[in-house]
Amino acid sequence: MVEAGLEGFRTEWPSTVADLLIDPAVSFALKDVLRLWEVRDPVDAARDARLLAEVLERRADEAVSWIR
Numbered sequence: 387m388v389e390a391g392l393e394g395f396r397t398e399w400p401s402t403v404a405d406l407l408i409d410p411a412v413s414f415a416l417k418d419v420l421r422l423w424e425v426r427d428p429v430d431a432a433r434d435a436r437l438l439a440e441v442l443e444r445r446a447d448e449a450v451s452w453i454r
Contacts, residue, residue, distance in 0.1 A: 403420050406412050423431045 403424060406420055407417055423435075
């Protein structure tokens with residue numbers, strides 16, 4: 387298992403794609419992406435995943451910025 391320090395969220399995640407695909411706590415949307423990206427070059431997929439995460443984190447921050 388891999389630990390992630392996301393406040394208010396799960397702190398341990400399965401360590402392989404196969405583990406994530408059978409985990410009932412993982413969203414169907416993420417499982418779809420994992421299946422689709424499984425055949426991609428892992429370096430390209432990892433780079434794209436990091437970029438996607440950054441963009442979505444910024445979008446989430448903007449969506450809740452009015453709360454602060």
